[in-house]
Amino acid sequence: MSAQRESWSARSGFILAAIGSAVGLGNIWRFPYVSYENGGGAFFVPYLIALMTAGFPLLFLDYVVGQKYKGAPPTAYRRMIKSAEGIGWWQVLVCFIVGIFYAPILSWAGHYILYAFSHAWGEDTESFFSHSYLQSGKGLDFTFVPHLFVGLVIVWILALIIMYGGIRKGVELANKICIPLLIVMFSVLVARAVMLPGAIEGLNTFFTPDWTKMANPKVWLAAYGHVFFSMSIGFGIMVTYASYLNRNANLTGSGLVVGFANSSFELLAGIGIFSVLGFMAQASGVPVSEVVKGSIGLAFVAFPKIISTMGDAGTIVGILFFGSLFVAGITSIVSILQVPISALQDKFGWSHKKSVTVVGGASAVLSLALFSTRTAITFVDVIDNFTNNIGVVFGAVLSIIWVTWFNRPVMEKLLTHINAISSFKVGKGWVFMLTVVTPLSLIIALVLSIKSLLTEGYGDYDFVTQVVFGWGVVAFFAVGAFILTGIKAHPSHENTDKES
Structure with missing residues (x-):
């Protein structure tokens, strides 16, 4: 028999950890931009529909698979x-990558907390981020950048300390500290942001619906893509977390709390970010549309520029903003690492x-080798x-599709199991969503992504960079999954299969 599997101290520990995983860097800078680009206030309609028809169904599936079969995704x-x-194993390797x-972005946020005290980025925030901080070179430039290395070392030490603590003393404890801290920090940030001159203009831009885009x-x-990534579903995290739940845990009740908490935080992020963007637009005399930048550009270029125009208040906003990014990132990277850690425990x-x-050491070495160089931003973007x-x-x-299309009897078992232990019952509607709506929306998104990458490539990156660090990563998932599946499992862990 294998050793007793770890468990959460209580269901609240699981819920906090699941929220910590779902609420990450993307909620703070990605959601406001995605909603703005896709119809503003009108985007909430497809977003909510996607949440109900794909987000919750897939979240419930991840929960019931992990909780019923007590293991990381491969097991x-x-x-x-x-x-x-x-x-x-494919999902485990995705989490590994x-x-x-994820670690370097966390490291950048950590550095920017320090820079916020003195507004060290100066007037030209884009030049500071690209040339002074990242020291980006042209093409593949593996020149070593010492301060990037030091920042990454600190992030990995912090992550490994948490992971060594295990589920209760590491992951659960970290989330019990970080989630309340994140809520307080970000609430203060939003409260300060909505009082800025021009904040109303920013909020009008964020919420005004453009129904033609529907x-x-x-x-x-x-909308489907964002819900999917935002809730940490479909790539092993929630399966792994749910495997540490007790046999009678209320799965759907927990899922509803996690899903709505995640969406509420995204809405809060949108209010805060667009209030600040409205302030920037008024200060520079241009429309909000001209100061909106997505992804990393918003966090490390546009935001520092805004902070510099706010005087002493900007220092507080800057520390809170980058502090929130860092804290949200810590809870997410912990959940990401737990997947391969748990998988190797189960298998071997x-x-x-x-x-x-093994997992932390390999991750840290690869992360330091790639992201302590002048090509760090290129690698982050492409990978x-x-x-x-x-x-x-x-x-x-x-x-x-393995469950819903090719193994329908298993789906019936999962339906019976989840309803036997949960407060919110799911029925044939849940099965229909998972059989038709969710897979078809994801397949369409996947086909469009592959077609775009094959015909247009990605960004302005050269062919070698895209093949080695883009398609090469995809090949790593496939080959790695094949090899790891073929390796014989530890006998004690094979025996537990018969009990499940």
Whole structure:
């Protein structure tokens, strides 16, 4: 028999950890931009529909698979359907890669907390970020950048300390500290932001609906894509977290709390970010549309520029903003790392500490090698794009259709199990969503992404960079999943399959 599996101290510990995983860097800078680009206030309609028809159904599926079959994705999927172990390993390797490029963004946010005290970025924030801070070179430039290395070392030490603590003393404790801290910090930030001159103009831009965009299929795909990534579903995190729940945990009740908490935070982020953008627009005498930048550009270029115009108040806003990014990132990277750590424990019967050392050590070494160089931003951008748009979506599509299309009796078992222990009952509607709506929306998104990458490439990056660090990463998922599936599991862990 294998050793007793760890568990959360209470269901609240699981809920906090799941919220911590879902609420990450993307909620703070990605959601406001995505909603603005896709119809403003009108985007909330497809967003809510996507949340109900794909977000919650897939979240519930992840929960019931992890909780019923008590394992990380490869183990849980194998116990459910013997042929599905490879899908689990694909998802594990996706998390492994996400952890590697998530750490540098966390490190940048940490540095910018310090820079916010003195507004060290100066007048030209774009030049400071690209040239002074990242020291970006042209093409593939592996020149070592010492301060990037130091920042990454600190992030990895912090992450590993948490991971060595295990589920209760590490992951759960970190979330009990970080989530309340994040809520307080971000609430203060939003309260300060909405009082700025021009904030109303920013909020009008954010909430004013552009109903004409509802006819555009890309808006609906953006909504499904965002819900999917935002809730940390479909790539192993929630399966792993749910595996530490007790046998009678209320799955759907927990899922509803996590989903709505995540969406509420995104709405709060949108209010805060667009209030500040409205202030910037008024100060510079241009429309809000001209100061909106998505992704990293918003966090590390536009925001510092705004902070510099706010005097002493800007210092407080800057510390709160980058502090929020850092704290949200810590809870997310912890959840990402837990997936491969748990998977190796399950497969090889390793101790928790050995699994943390192997996963954490390998992740840290690769992360330091790639992101302590002048090509750091290129690697983050390319690897992130291919991992999210192909790696995450493909793994999720496989996990859904393997159960709902090719193994329908298993779906009936899951339906019976989840309703037996949950307060909010799911029925044939849940099965229909998972069989038709969710897989089809994801397949369409996947096909469009692959077509775009094959015909247009990604960004202005050269062919070698895209092949090696883009398509190469996708190949790593496939080859790695095949090899890991073929390796014989530790005997004690094979025996537990018969009990599940």
